[in-house]
Amino acid sequence: MSTRVVLQQADITRALTRISHEILESNRGTDNLVILGIPTRGVLLGQRIAGIIQGIEPTERQLVGQIDVTMYRDDLASHPTRTSSPTDIPVGGIEGATIVLVDDVLYSGRTIRAALDALADFGRPRAVRLAALIDRGHRELPIRADFIGKNLPSAVSERINVRLQELDGVDEVTIDS
C-alpha cells in the first residue's frame, strides 16, 4: 500500500477560502444563510467556512450548526452499529433559509441523501446547497456538489483520508492505494 499526500494545509485553507467566497457570491451575502456540517469532519469544515465568511462579511447571527444523519442512513444494517452525534440547528431554524451542507468527502451520495431527509424533519428550507472538500466520484445517487475543494478521481479500492488539525493534529488529505 502506498500513501500519497494530495492536499496540504495551505491547499486546504485555499480551497475553503474559495468555497466561502463562492457561497457568499451565490447567496449574495449572508442573509438567510445557514451552514450545517455533517459529523464528524464536515462539522469542523463547516465551522472553518463560517469563520472565513464572518471575516469577510461579519454578522451577529449564528451561521453554522451541525446535522447528524445517522438515524436517516439507508445502510445501517450493513455496518456495525454506528455512533450518533448531536444535531445543533442555529437559533431561527431552517424554515426559508438557504442551507449549505458541508461534508469532507463526497462519494456515493448516500450521506447527503440522509442529510436531506434529516433536514426535512426540521422544516422547509428555501434551497439546499452542498459543499465538499473532496469529490472522489462514484456517485450512486443523482446528487452533485455546488462547491468543491478538489475533484479527486479515484479507484473504489483506494482510500481517501481527510485529517484536520482539531481532531487529527494535522491538516492534510492523503490517498492510500
Next chain:
Amino acid sequence: MIDTILITGATLPGGSQSDILVAGGVIRELGSIAAPAGSRRIDAAGLVALPGLVDLHTHLREPGFEQSETVLTGSQAAAAGGFTSIFAMANTLPVADTAGVVEQVLSLGQQAGYATVRPIGAVTRGLLGEQLSEIGAMAHSRAAVRVFSDDGKCVHDSLLMRRALEYVSSFDGVIAQHAQDPRLTEAAQMNEGSLSSELGLKGWPAVAEESIIARDVLLAEHVGARLHICHLSTAGSVEVIRWAKARGIRVTAEATPHHLLLTEDLVRSYDARYKVNPPLRRDEDVLALRAAIADGTIDIIATDHAPHPSESKECEWDSAAFGMVGLESALSVVQTALVDTNLVGWNDVARLLSATPAAIGGLIGAGAIRAGAAADITLHDPSTSSVFDVTDLAGKSVNSPYLGRQLSGSVRYTLHNGYLTLDDGLVVPAEVVAASARAGSQMEMGE
C-alpha cells in the same frame, strides 16, 4: 443361550487381578481359571470389576408418568450405568402406598430383567404427610418393602415422623427422609445466597435441610429407630450427621453424584437442566460432602435419577421441573469427583455404591464379588475420558446436567444374575434380557 461367562484379567476393587467364572446366575470361582468349553470370554484387562451397583434412590416414574420413564427404560438406564439393583421411589401415580402398587412395580422390574427393582413404599398416604400409608401390607407383600420414603416431599410433621420411625421398626424397615422444611422453601428455586439474590431466583436456604435433619436424628435417637437421610447437600448437614453418628444415633446418609461435582454457578445460565431438589450448592458444600464421603460420615452415593420430558426443562427456570437423570453417568461422576481426586479408592466405591446401599435397603446377598454370590458384576474402564453425550443415555429422558461435560471412565459390561445387560458399552436388547431373566427364574424354581 450362553450360560457360562469367563471374565479374564479383571482388577478387583481391592486391587488384585483375577478371572471370574460365572455360571447358572452365580459367581462360581475366582482366581486363574481355564476357559470351560462353550463359555463366553470377556477380556477385562484394565477394567475394574465392581459388585453390581445398587441405587437406593431412583425415580422410575411408572405407574403414572410413563412419558418420562418406565420401569423398563429406567432399568435399561441402570444397566448402562452399571447398576444391577435399583430402589424405585414411591412418588408415582398412584403413589406407591399400597401393596398393589409396589407389587406391580416389582413385577414390571422382573419382566424387564435388567436389574433387581425394589419398590420403596410411601411413608404417608398419597405423600400428603397426613396419615401413615399401609406400611405393614407393603412390608409383607411380595415386594417385601423395607425402605419407606415420601421423597420429593418431606415428612415435616414431627409427630407423624416420630410415629413413622417407630412403626417401620416393627418390620425392620427404615425411613428415608427427604429433608426440606416446606415453609422455608416455599417456591424456592436454587441455593439461597448472594447468587440467588443476584439472579432473582427464590432462595432455598441450607437451614431448611439442616433443621429437619437435626430434628430427625434427635427423633431417631429418642425412639431408637433407624433413619436414612436422602441426598445431603450442605456442609451443615454433614456436621449434623457427624454429630449424630458420634452420639451413636442409627442414622445413615446419602449424597448424589451431582452434589459431588456441580455447583450453583451453573444456574447463571438459567438452563433448567441444573434445576434439582435439593439445589446445587456452593463449592464449599461440594468439598464438605466429598470429605464426608472420604471419612465415612456419608455412607452411600445414590443417584436420585429423576427423568423429565424435554418440555419440563425447555422453559423458564421457575416453571421447570426439579431433577436430573443420573443412572448412566453416576460411576463416571464418582470417578471424576472422588477417585481421580484421590479421596477414595475402588474398594470404597464398591462399598459406597453397592455393599452399603444393599445393606441399608435389606438387599440380601448383594454387594460383593465372591464365589457363591449372585453374579451381579460391573466392569468399568477407568482409563477413558470423554465428553458425556446424549448417546450415553439409555433411559427415556435426556435431562442430564453432564451433556457436553468431560467425565472420566466408562462402564463396559454389566452382568445381572449372570447374564449381560450391558455388553461392551451397548445395552443388550430388551427381548434378549427378558428371555435371560425368564430362563433364570425358571431355573430358580426348578432348583
Next chain:
Amino acid sequence: MRHLLSTKNLSRDEAILLLDIAEDMSDTQLREVKKLPTLRGKTVVNLFFEDSTRTRVSFEAAAKRLSADVINFSAKGSSVSKGESLKDTAQTLAAIGADGVIIRHAASGAPQRLAESRWIDAGILNAGDGTHEHPTQALLDAFTMRRRIHGDASRGKDLDGISVAIVGDITHSRVARSNLWLLRTLGAHVTFVAPATLIPFGAAEWPATISYDLDQTLSEGRPDVVMLLRIQAERMDAAFFPNEREYSRWWGLDDERFAAMRSDSIVMHPGPMNRGLEISSTAADSAQSTVLEQVTNGVSVRMAALYMLLAGEREGA
C-alpha cells in the same frame, strides 16, 4: 449489541455510549417531527407476560418513533395464558419475522433463556424479568441523574463519585439490582436502605453499603440521589414488615426527612408511587423530584437501546 438482558455485563464504555445515543435521541424528541426512519421495515414485538401499561407504552413509543412496526403480544387473552410455552411463543414470533423482542416476564431469566435458546434469532430486550433485572429502567435512571448533574455537558460523562441511596423493597426489586450494577460501573456509590427483611439475602457480598436506618443514611451520607421504590401491599401479608404505618414511619421519605435533605439532591421514583407510604406528595411534586423526567427520558433511552440492538449489522447472526 446483540441483546440487552442485564446491566451487570455492560461495560462502562457501552453504558456511556448508550446514554450518549439516548442524548441524541432525546434531542430529536424536541422536534416538530419526532419520528425517525431508522428502523423502517423492522418488526418489534412487545411480548408482555406481565401487565405493565407504563413500560409497554414507553417501549411502544420508542419503537414507533424509530419507525419500527410494533406488534403488541400480551399474555392476557392470548394462547400464552392458555398454557402455551415460552418456546412455542418464541418460535411463533420467529415465524412472524420479529427482528426484536421486548420481553417482560414474571420469571427471572426468561429473557436470557430466550436469547440463548435456538428458538428465535431476534434481538432480545429485557423489559423486566421477575426479581432479576430491568436494564432500561436503570439506564433511564442513570440518564436522568447525569442530566441533572451535568446538564448539557452530559455526553461522555459518567457518574463518578455520585452517592445514591435506594430505599425500599430491595429484595423483590429488579430495578434496584439493575441500578446497582450500572451505577457501580459508572462510578457511583450505592447504599441500599430497607428493613433487613427487604434486603436480599447475601447482599453483604454485593458492592453496596447496606443500611437499616434511613435517617442515618440521609444525615450522615448526605446522598446526591435518593431513589424510592414502590412498596407492595402483599409484602405485609408475607411478614416482611408489620404494617404500612410502621414502614412509612421508618423508611418513607416523609415531609420532615425531605426538608432535611440537601437542596441540590435529587428525588427519584420509578413509579407508580404510593404517595404517603414510601414518598410524600411534597417530595414527589418538588423541583428536586425527577419522576416525570424519568418517564420522558425512558422513551429516549429505549430508543437508544432499540437502535443499538436492531439498527446495525447483526452480531453473530
